[in-house]
Amino acid sequence: MEIAVSRKAHFNAAHRLHVAAWSEEENKRFFGQCNNPNFHGHNYNLIVTVIGEVDPVSGYLIDTKWLSQLIKAEIEDRFDHKNLNIDCPEFAQTNPTAENIAIIIWKILRVKISEKVKLKVVLYETERNFVEYNGN
DSSP, X not given: OEEEEEEEEEXXXXXXXXXXXXXXXXXXXXXXXXXXXXXXXXXXXXXXXEEEEOOXXXXXXXXXXXXXXXXXXXXXXXXXXXXXXXXXXXXXXXXXXXXXXXXXXHHHHHTTSOTTSEEEEEEESSSSOEEEEOOO
């Protein structure tokens, strides 16, 4: 029997959506206000879900306190109140779209969480816009 355990987190970050290979006009046309040269920000909500089998001895799938500390150390401390384009090397060559942010968060966490469990990341850029990534 599989069960899912989730932890919610939050961080604020600024970014600019921009493709260097495109002209300024192409970027403005495609990304609109998200291409603002002075950047813009979001209050991101993150849900990290671990899916797997409950340990018959402890009764846990994962220790949520440990998961909380991992998310804080590896994600919140890394991205909160940062300009993703400027302050975060993960986005030096990667456009910081919600899709790419979710993929990078998943990759950061995947190496820290046991391969015995599945991992899913849901990132809310706004209340109505969110992306989901599970490694596939």
